[in-house]
Amino acid sequence: DGGITQSPKYLFRKEGQNVTLSCEQNLNHDAMYWYRQDPGQGLRLIYYSQIVNDFQKGDIAEGYSVSREKKESFPLTVTSAQKNPTAFYLCASSMTGGTTEAFFGQGTRLTVV
Amino acid sequence: AQSVSQHNHHVILSEAASLELGCNYSYGGTVNLFWYVQYPGQHLQLLLKYFSGDPLVKGIKGFEAEFIKSKFSFNLRKPSVQWSDTAEYFCAVSVSGTYKYIFGTGTRLKVLA
Numbered sequence: 001d002g003g004i005t006q007s008p009k010y011l012f013r014k015e016g017q018n019v020t021l022s023c024e025q026n027l028n029h030d031a032m033y034w035y036r037q038d039p040g041q042g043l044r045l046i047y048y049s050q051i052v053n054d055f056q057k058g059d060i061a062e063g064y065s066v067s068r069e070k071k072e073s074f075p076l077t078v079t080s081a082q083k084n085p086t087a088f089y090l091c092a093s094s095m096t097g098g099t100t101e102a103f104f105g106q107g108t109r110l111t112v113v
Numbered sequence: 114a115q116s117v118s119q120h121n122h123h124v125i126l127s128e129a130a131s132l133e134l135g136c137n138y139s140y141g142g143t144v145n146l147f148w149y150v151q152y153p154g155q156h157l158q159l160l161l162k163y164f165s166g167d168p169l170v171k172g173i174k175g176f177e178a179e180f181i182k183s184k185f186s187f188n189l190r191k192p193s194v195q196w197s198d199t200a201e202y203f204c205a206v207s208v209s210g211t212y213k214y215i216f217g218t219g220t221r222l223k224v225l226a
Contacts, residue, residue, distance in 0.1 A: 031212055033214070035216070040218060040219075042117075042119075042203060042216045042217050042218035042219045043205075044216075045213060045214070045215075048212055048213065050212050056212075058213070090156075090157065092214075094214075099164070099207075099209045099210075101147060101159045102205075102214050104156045104157040104158070106155075106156045107156065
């Protein structure tokens, strides 16, 4: 089945540790995105990538980093610099930028303990 | 900067009632518009989209939305809701070529059986 796979579904992290969230897509989409979802705040864009080896900061990039070494993969690292990392993280992809719909993964719920 | 406003944060309806969820965006140029739904425990999925043409678009599960350019609005409607429509609904906007999808804060709909 074509789609976006995020892993793990639940993740616990100790304060001060970096953690990497996985996102893989087999839709052959060029563009990939990371959003953060918090209650009452909707989805906020962290980073996005139009093509391999290229990515841009979104609205809330501080404390996060990404890489795009392969078309199908767009991992997100939540660093210890992120002040409030507990959230639900959503990965998405689209065929082109903004002219088609975005497809979403199941999400990863990160909890800092 | 582009933004999306969803005026209703929580809506409670009885089955068979009619639904209208408001969505307004701020951007003066050409936009693409989307409504996504997130059922409990599931990933975001597309309800409907508008790119051009007939401003009244029909989506899945009996939903429709009307694009009113003069009002910068894209309201979602359903004539008769069902208990299974209980979910969170997100309006989103993209501008072609910008590779950014901007989401509203979401509306939580609860339908009482």
